[in-house]
Amino acid sequence: MVKKLDKFPILFFLFLSGILIFCWFRFGLMYGGGDTGLPTYNPLFTATKIASNIWWDSLAPGIPVAQGLTSVPMLFLLSIPQVLGASPVVIQALLFFVLLFLMGYGMHLLALSIFGKPNYLLAISAGVFYLFNPYMMIQIWHRFIHNSMFFVAFLPFLIMTWLWWIRKRSPVCLLLFLLVNFLAVYVYGTIAFIVPVWTLLFFLTLLEGVVPWKGRKNALRLLLAFLIGCFFWLLTNSWWLIPTFSVSPALFASVHTTDGSLNTLMSLSNSSILPYTLRLVNPFYLYWLADWGSIYQNPIFLIISWLFVPVVFIGFIRGLKQTQYVVWSLLLLVVIYLSKGAAPPFNFPYIWGFSHFFPLGVIRNPFEKLGIILPLVYAILFSVGLQYLLITSIKFIGKSKTYFLLIIFICLHMAFFWPMFAGKLFGTMEKQNFVEVPPSYTEANNWIKQDLSGTAEGRILHLPLPRSESVTYNWGYGYNGVEPSAAIFTALPSIARGLDIPGVNDALSGLSLIFHKPYAENNQFVILKMLQDFNVKYIILHKDIRWLGGELYNPLETETVLDNLDFLDRETTFGDLTIYKLKDSYFSPKIKLINNIQYYISPENNTYWPLWLSSDNVELLSSLKTDTKNLLIKYGTEMIVSPEIVFKYIPQEVIREKLLVEMPVVRILPDSPLYPSVRLKENLQYSSLPAVEKFSFKVTLAGKRLIECYLLKEKGSAKSIIPQLREYQQMLPEIKEGVELRVSGKEGVKEISINFILARHLATLKLIGEKTNNQEKIVAEEVFNKLINFLKDTNVVPNSSIIEGENLPNVDRLISKFNLPFSGKYELLQAHQQIKNIYPNKLDTNRFQINNELKKSTGSLKGDFISYGLFDLPEGFNEISFNSIPSINLAKITDSFTKGNVKKANDEIELNSGLHDSSYIDINVDPVYGGNWYRLTFDSWIKLGNRFRIQILQDIDPYNPINPTEKLPLYDSDFSKDPYINHWVSQTYNFHISPTTTKVIIRLEVEPWDGCTVTQSSKKLCMNKDFSYQFERLSQVTLRNIRVVTFLTNPLFLQSKLSEPINTFAGEINFIQKNIVSYSGKVRISKSTWMLFKESFDPGWELSLIRNKEIYKPSQHLIANLFANVWLIEQPGDYDFVLKYSPQKFIKVGMVFAGLGLVIVLIFVVGYNFRRLIFKK
């Protein structure tokens, strides 16, 4: 009987898991997409060729993904059924089955250890609750993050083994804990999960020692156990910890910032307020996106969602009264507090922590990262509460009625989790995330494998190339998520998506756009150059890609481009895939020697797409170091310099009378006895502010110091203003960084312009100077000059004052600052982008202010640039500015299309709606320049009705799925009538078009006046079109002076010739690729030469040259073609070389430590058992 009882839970959870798996996989299809992609599609390949290395070359041109190592054990286990012939569907179903079983049964075992063996039914209820709760359904399964699935599956085992360890302190328990961690290591693929694991283990240990307090000795023993457990955990996980923390922090810091993490935390706080957190609900998916429809907003479902909360609360209260459960009750409070993040109450410590500790950014979604512990704690307390309710209920209403209520309770809850049984869990109501990779993909991959015939050189470029990580394909069941080509195309690495490395992503953006208008026109050589730069051998054109509504372009247009390229052969077609191959004579190997180099001096934050800068026979080199002067002089043939900073300058007009109103308000002056308390308050407030708010506050304080000075003088106070002026002066360096960020446009988009504020500071200082004399006047003037220099240093104002007459009213001045390595002749170039014809004089001449001189230059086309001639420029900073003039009117009104009652007379267009129909006019914008800002200006007069509508229709806008003839534009705005103005109103509307847009139409539409919303008190009634129909009336709008302009903002470059290009090759190179992270070969050079390696630039790539058993490591490691690696080999001669990704060694180092840790634990286990044996004898 006892044995039957032991078997029953196993069978029960196997059965339950089986039912769920049947419900999910009865269609015979795999699930995929989202942030995860297709992790179980080809586990053998992924484990052996991708994840077992830090460097992932399959995501070409390569990226370090150290935490991918954690997926190797899981992938290895999944490769077993794959080798036995299981399909990806079966592999995924098997994985989910095992995870479901582990979740349910693991929770049961943990609950059993807490409740005791007699309460095995209660433990089963805990297991069932753990499987079926809103958090699991939404945040784990629906969200489809596999690391989370592993986390929840193994968490009960982690806790159980940890509790055994800290209670018994037996090495066997420690070994078990470490073994469970090894099996669960995939959890740490999301590095942030280290935090919830160790937070939970810490609190469990703390509460074990403190509740109740068993004495200092016991506490110390627990502390020791904790430290030992932590130490061995670190040791046995070093095989992935060491590589991850050697590589990832730098990458993480380049992608994420403290401010970004804080912003994410704050924006997510609305979805983690207590009414949601207590119900374990993520409202984003359940209510706001309503992935399962609006049924969850139905009152009955709302009631159901609250039903278990009081049970848990009862369990919480009951738990406080029993020693075996009190820990879980206390843990509940802690976990709820941590999970709600920046939502109240007591959220200030959270926000403060995020503002001041960058590493906390890993848990910037606390509900997802820390709330994952909630279901486990809830499961235990739910069972406790349920037990109490059942006992009480049986006492009062009897067994049968109690069980009847229990059945209703269970049925209601199971109704809540209907998506889990209906197989609608993954995806939305309308569309499940089924994935069926078309057979054409396998066929294409096999064809490439065969064509390669054993060689493995080159890459596959997938077009259209997405510039982000995600893509949408029109497969049989669709696909939306992380681009999956790396797992599908195993023949060669794939360039199939953007990578999360800022510089490399720019290069990939260029590679994407070069195959699209207008860049693809007349740029064959640049296309070939870029294909060679990226080591491309095959191009696969995906006609099944969904390009509308995104950043991509029509693949049919790309097909035309590819068909016309002489250096490509159109090989074959499989389904929607067409394979092109680069002719062998044009193919460029991954490692090669180069001579002709063009230096590209680009500051860190200014990168330009290489399609502007690529030249057909020159490599572009840039350096992360600032001092490259010697290299330039010795080895460069040409140099291109991009500006260190570019900013818009708009002279500020300050009206004296309004100045005090525009400056911060000051009530208490320095001569008041209350002033010290004001300063104390300011200091306290400043110290507590998050980093994002500190800058604005500091600027306000600076303004306050100036106003205090002014008001003191105005008042005639005897108090000196020198301390205030000095304090203001000291604040300037403190706000410098913030000012520079705002000038560069990286921050402060929604703030008042810093130029506006500082112009007022300047004006206030001038006023102060006029009101002071003697020493105070001297100091005021000194501070005034310091501020002017500060404004110049921070690029708020140009270094050289704009020459009188050069500033045009309402026209921005674009200032470019170049930092030149030496003086000499430089050619001034402006990126062309086919814009000449839309500006006055077709930009044949343009006026530039170069430092303090005005130059009127003639422009001539030079490839992709407009050249304005040569200029002598000194070394150091040089400033070149020009007016960002508006173009000619790009609105083609004469070619416009109209619908409805539209009258054109003289310059005016009158739009009259019908009683129930709208009227509109479609105005073409021509020409169109993707990626530009445009401004629409017009006068409007709403004569009847109260509004009209503007839509900017781009050819890349998606179609409305409900009404396929209608587009869903990004820009769709209403202009409402001001009831006090019944005349012409000037309107301005700015819009930005996608880089891949080639056609833009401006639709100005007038719809019938909706009288329903004005006359009816119930607005809900008006949503019924049949009802609101009767209240519609005519509308009339007249428009005139419609203009669409763009502004001249094309970037400037300076080019300088250094020496004559070298036409003869100075060397030979042969190499083999040993593995993904190691290349070796021979190189022979007769003079100083550069070695180019076409993987993404990473300082971890190291070149070693071996000659006569001596090893040389080149000192110059630069960036080539904006993404790749290049080394300078200075000494001619014959060398053997080895090119390695050095962080790969951390895996071996880590494995040594891990093995050591395991051996030590095993020794302890053997020793412990041996001692026990002897002791028994």
Next chain:
Amino acid sequence: MRSRIYSILKSVLFFTISFVVFYILEYGFTFNLWDKLLSPFLLSGLMIVMFLKPSTKRCMLVLVGVCFVIMILAYFFNFLDFSNRLSSFGFSLLIVTIFLYLPQIIKEGYIKKF
């Protein structure tokens, strides 16, 4: 008389300190939020009451329960903001109450009697 004055002064001091602590925990060092003083004020007041009369802790737990019930009702009738504020207050009161039970929990290992 003297001890009564001391007791009152102690309570006032304790109230002030706890008020400041709760205010900072909630809003940091921003001192312009005059309209948001109610919650820290109430919390401090209730904390003082529980401190002076430990038997009221049980009532506070009932109050927490009432807050959560009203929170559910408010949520149900679409008063999300009110529901959020009430749940925040209820949860903070719960934390304070359990915090005051901590000595007993640490000593006995559970709460013998509410």
